[in-house]
Amino acid sequence: MAKKILLVEDEEIMIDLLQKKLGKEGYTVFVAKEGEEGLKKMREVNPDLVLLDIIMPKKGGFEVMEEMNRDPKLKNIPVIVISNSGQPVELDRAKELGAKDWLIKTEFDPKEVLEKVIKQIGK
Secondary structure, three states, X not given: OOOEEEEEOOOHHHHHHHHHHHHHOOOEEEEEOOHHHHHHHHHHHOOXXXXXXXXXXXXXXXXXXXXXXXXXXXXXXXXXXXXXXXXXXXXXXXXXXXXXXXXXXXXXXXXXXXXXXXXXHOO
C-alpha cells in the first residue's frame, strides 16, 4: 500500500514540485495550504509523514508542531520541516518540537527530498 505524505505548504511552486516528485515515486500526497487545514487533514488521512512549511498564513509550522505534540494521535507522525531561511535558531526550535529533518527552500533539490523521505518512512 502506498505511503501517505501530507504536504503542508502555501507556495504553489513547492506544492507542484513535491507532489510530482513524490507521486512519481509511488507516494500518495495530500496537500494543505495552511496550518489549520494541515491539522484537520492529519486527523483525516493519518499520514505516514508530514512535510511542514514553517511560515504560513493562519497557523505556522511551529504552532502546528506544538499542537501535534499535544495530540496523542498526531505526536508520533514524523515531520520534515521546510524552512525558507535555515536559520540555526529556527532549526533548533524545529528540532526541539520533534522535527526529524529539514529542507531549506533556497537549496531545494528534489533528490534530497526523496532521500530524506525514504530515510524516515521507506519506499
